[in-house]
Amino acid sequence: MRSESLPALADDHSARTPRSTVSRDLACVLVVTLIAGACFAMFDFSELTYHWTRSAERFQLDELPATLVVLALGCAWFAWRRYQEAQREVRRSRALEKEAEHLLAENRRLASQAIGAQESERRHLARELHDELGQYLNAISLDAGRIRDLSIARETEIHRLSLAVMQSATHVYREIGGMIRKLRPIGLDEFGLPTALEHCIEGWRERLPQAEFTLAVEGDFDHLSDALNIALYRLVQEGLTNVSKFARQSRVEIYLVRTPESERGPGEIVVTMADDGPGTDLSIPRKGLGLVGMRERVEALGGEFHIASSPGEGFLFCARVPAQAGLPWPSEPNEGASGAPVKSAK
Template identity: 35%
Template sequence: MRLKLKVMLLAMIPLIASGGLIAVAQYQQEQLLAQRQEALVRRAYIESARADLRHFAALALSTLSPLYNTGRDDDEIKQQAMRQLAALDYGSDGYFFLYDFDGVNLMHPRQPGLVGRNLLKLKDEQGQYPIQAMRDLARTGGGFVDYRWNKPSTQDIAPKIAYVTPLPRWNWWFGTGVYVDDIDRVVADLNQALAASTASTMRWIGLIMGGGLLLVFGGGLWLSLHELRMADAKLTLLARQVVGSQEAERAHLSRELHDGTSQTLVSIKLLTEAAMDRLPPEETVTRAALGRAVDRLTAALTEVRGMSHRLRPVMLDTLGLSAALGQLTDEMWAHSGTHATVVVEGAPFDLPDDIKTVLFRVTQEALTNIQKHAQASEVVLTLVFSKGGVLLRVQDNGVGFDTNAVLHHPSRGIGLRNMRERLDSIDGQLGVQSRPGATVVLADVPESAVLRFASA
């Protein structure tokens, strides 16, 4: 595993672990908060309900007090009190009920069928005796009772809280109650809101953790790309240095061949010719041998000069790229049936040595490929100078080739790859188009590259 990947994992794993622990802790805290909130809401709701019941009971007592305090115990005053108590109505589920201390229901505005019945032995769903419990509390002065009773608005059994108060002289006790099943809906709504808040918090934790991971990953990717660009820049610089070193060595060999070996051969040729001139006419055999030597020296001299020009043509440094390309075509096609021409378009300007060298080598490689494979009868070299840079086009009318197959074949296309690498070293681009009868090699060097190498 690479060191960079290890560093990224070392940064990401603690981030994931810490994010997960934060999420778990947050979830547990939310659950604890939900339990506390539910208990608090239930307690507050019950306390509020009990306060309302005390208020309603006090209101009923204030209504009955004028009748009760008269001291009368006859049926007429009691019936009047029952009617006033039955009229104290506060909603579909808010009413007063009236019993005597024997457990007989005297008045029930919502369930008249219970009137006249002794309900002390009536059980609720939980097996409790609510009427008996309320009667016992009324004997001690009153209080609250929790039980389950039929809810008039829904006809369902629901939890209820009742508050009872005695009227001892009349052997009565009455009460009222509120149904507290709404608290479950309130708690459910609060729990749902809290769950939504928890989910939102979890999403934020996930987004923050994901953002952190993306930041780490993006930083690692940026570093990788940065190092890759630096490596590419170093490789490009190394390629340029290699090409420059090669060209310098070629130039050195060219000068050595031109100034050293070539001059030596010229001297030997002159000495041989001078020796031939001093021989007597009758030395025909010696004269013939020296003549053959002179011919061999002339051929060797021509070959050395050709090698010198191919390594580094003098015209490339003295007269420029156009003249060097003309000399190159003349040397390569002088003794063949192929017609080669060089065309210059635009106003020529001086090019940096690196660009001239690369374009010359690209042309040399392209012409060599044409000579070996194209079977062309016509070759046109076009050098275009413009404000956008310089463009070199090498076109022939040969048999053509499959560019994709050549470029992707492991053992073919070496020349094309060399041309592309050379152009990449000067920020240029290579284009190749080929079909039978027309193959075009384009070498495009933009103005920015020309200016950069000119100022280097």
């Protein structure tokens, strides 16, 4: 809301400034003209001019005032033309700025829709993997266990093969579980964002026992859009992946804050992740696309993404996203909002 009100005030100020400047300059010109006329009348400027130029009558210097008047009128006309051109350029620039803002908003909307479509497809694929392949793998494992029990005292080879089938089914089931977790965060739809993040961080605690993870949640995270929930979760997920690559023995602090609603707007979501690892030199181009993807996700929702780091000083990123990002307009169907209950994380 603040980002929208400030440009409006700036446009209103820029619209009033040229008019006030023109009025002020015109008043100055009139005042200077009156003062000059009074001075010329006081000192008989025309008579003095005639006295000085009488000796050079052959050069027609007495016609110089009329020439200067024509020059002054020409300069005034020239200045007016330039002023009109400047006004046209200003109007053209404002029109281009509005068009650029419209295109930027349209680009963000399309990017948000693309991310939403991607997550919807991932949700569908995760459900199919869980419902279809999961139950068949369980059936295969149960059948193999039955074969194992029946053949344990009869056929050694059948017993061995049944054990191999059970192991293969268990391995595939675990792999599918990992794919499902990558496609759709566990607990996000059922328990909300804070609990899903805590579950994700708990998994990283097991993978990186030498690192220390802290999650602090402040504010109400009910009724956020699905796109916003996914974007925030993916931000933390990508940040933890970077920790596993570059700061495996660091202390990682994650803050998830929702600012309260006010007259200026509905508030915003702020996600900050900081570690005390080796850090990096941001002036050197990075080969990975993780940070680029994080920035694109945030900016697609109309937010801001900032990073700070230097060698030996750790790494920090901060994302600020409007709390209403991803929610449909009043005229649109409410398909993206997430109405699942949210449990507060410890």
